[in-house]
Amino acid sequence: MSDKRVYSDNPRVLAVQTLAKIKNGAYSNLQLNQVIKQHQLSEADKRLLTTLVYGVIQHRLTFEYWLAPFIGDKKINPWVRELLYTALFQMQYLNKIPQHAIFNESIEVAKILGHVGTAKFVTAILHNISRQGLPEISAITDPILRLSIEASLPVWLIEELVTQNGEAATRALVAMINDAPMQSIHVNTLLASDDEVVAALAAENLTAVKSQVADHAYIVSGGHVASSTVYQKGWLTLQDESAMLPVESMVLTPAVKTILDAAAAPGGKTTQIAQAIAADAKITALDVHPHKIKLIEQNAARMQVSDRIQTQVLDARKVASEMETTFDRILVDAPCSGFGLLRRKPEIRYDKTLADVQNLARLQGEILDSVSQKVAENGMIVYSTCTILRQENDDVVAQFLANHPEFELVKTVTSHQLKPDRHEAVLHIYPNDYHTDGFFVATMKKKSGTPA
Template sequence: MSDKRVYSDNPRVLAVQTLAKIKNGAYSNLQLNQIIKQHKLGEADTRLLTTLVYGVIQHRLTFEYWLEPFIGSKKINPWVRELLYTAVFQMQYLDKIPQHAIFNESIEVAKILGHVGIGKFVTAILHNISRQGLRDVADIKDDVERLSIEYSLPVWLVEELIKQNGDKHARQIITSINDAPKQSVRVNTVITTDEEVVQALEAENFIVESSKVAAHAFVVSGGHVASSKAYHDGWLTLQDESAMLPVESLHLTPDVKNILDAAAAPGGKTTQLAQYSAPDAIITALDVHEHKIKLINHNAERLHVADKIHARVLDARKVPEQIDKKFERILVDAPCSGFGLLRRKPEIRYDKTIEDVASLARLQAEILDSVSQNLAKNGIMVYSTCTILRQENDDVVTKFLKNHPNFELMPTKTSYKLKLDDSEKALHVYPSDYQTDGFFVATLRKND
């Protein structure tokens, strides 16, 4: 961060400050929400701030490659580097802002957060870029390195995606990862209908399209849905379309009374379980953090399903020790690397390593092994993650089945019968398939 204590409502200043904080470990979505709440920004400034922050994070390795010839070994303040990245992002990816405006605004930000000397340094760099141009990523000879720089993904992740999916499919996934995420909602059919929600949103000038991925779901544009009356009244909740699929695949029927959500926070799937289950069903929702239990309860109250949800602090690996109940259905939406969420949380690509993936796979296996002991005979357990790496998906399920011969893998069936023609029984949803988050869903049945 800049040494100067600056309060400003200038979206470019806020973008640089936010990016510096994210580089220091803050999460992009949480930091952005906090900044937007603290400052009185109009819709256009909020949109510019969001675009700059996500744009720089998504393309950070590309910007490093482009700027290296102009900066070289010079030691510069991290916030100055973020400022240069925002300028290059606007020059390369935003076609409605003229170059002279980008230069003038960037130099002004340099002066606000620093001093005249930094302003002159930024001026010199930007004018050199204008005169000399940026080097072409296509000049990189190595295919993996080129993909890494062009789409700003670590080399190890590019290598894994190619190894696991083949070159053609991996490229489809990689080229879709930096697309803008869609805003999607799930209708709360406990208190309203799809038709009523569409009418309510359209009355507030939202554009509403039916989901092709999940039932009672819509893709919404034209505004901030969480500010709508329908959201405030609990008629809907924000949830990615692919995130709705694990609950759909649990085959909830009227005779299912006891359901375990083993890793429940923040409660999106927990409230979906309450919505789809019998009126007298009880959902036991677990998380290891007290503040996240409060978040689950808050979401349950807003959606008018709190009477069906019993949330408690408990590590899912301790379920057999602490809970003697048997459940007809168990959802394990496991903690994971989150590589299916790169559109929404772009910074995680730089934080995670292949060693982290292996560590998470061990945790996921421990959770599955633990909660499976509380599944009733002929009960169904769904294992899901929001990652696209097989180490945390297929490999975890394969290991579990090897160690638990009384379980079988069933075809994962969703409301819209996604990918049922695939040879694999588990469901893999990649970001390139439906322009949603990447997700994995496996459906397991206990036979004794």
């Protein structure tokens, strides 16, 4: 951060300050929300602040490449680098802002956060960029490095995606990861019909368009859903369309009486399950952190399904040793690297490593091993993640099935019959398939004659 303690409602100043904090480990969404709450900003300034912060995070490696020849080996304050990145973002991606305005505003921010010398340095860099132009990414000869800089994704991640999906599919995938995510909702069918929710949203000037991905789901525009009366009444929950698919695949018939949600927080899938089960069925929802259990309970209370859900603080790896109940259905929405959520959490691309992915895959396997010992005869485990890497998806499932011959992989089926012609039982959803988050769902059934 800048050495100067500056309070300002200038959205460009706030963007630079926020980016410097995020670079030091703060989460982008939490940091942005905090800044917006602490400052008196117009709606236009809130939009500009949000756009600048997410834009820089999404394109950081690209900006680093573009700026390198102008900076050389010179040591510069981290906030000055963030300021130059915000200028580059505006120059390259916000074409409605004229260049002279970008330069003037950036130099003014340099004066506010720094001193005259800083402002002169920023002025010189920006004018050099204007005169010389930015280096061409197409000049990079290594195709993996070139795509890494284009997409602003680390080289190791590009290598993995290309190895697993091929270069053409990877290019199609990464072309979508910086698109703004849409607001999607799932209707609480216990409290209201789809038509009632759509009408109630319309009364608050919100437009709902039926989802092509999930049942009782809608894309909502025109305002902030979480601030709406219909949200407060519990008639809906905010959830990405692809995140609704694991519950759809659980085959929650009236005969299903016991359900375990093994990694349940914050409770979106738990409450979705509660809407689909018989009145005499019960859900046990676990999380290892007490504060996250409270989130599940708050969501359940708002959705008016608390009577169907029992919460428990427990590491899912201890289910086999700590729980006596057997379950007809178990959902393992596993802790994962989250690379399917890059549109929502762009900073995770820089935080995670291949070693992290491998460690998570071990954790996921341990959870499956444990919960599998509490599946009733003919019961099912649905395993899901919000990542797009096979190490945490297909490889975890394959290893589990190799270690547990009492289970068989069955085809994952969703309400809208997504990808019906696919040649694999598991379901891969990539961001470019349906403009949703990336997700993976596998369905494993316990064979007859194999008691818990």
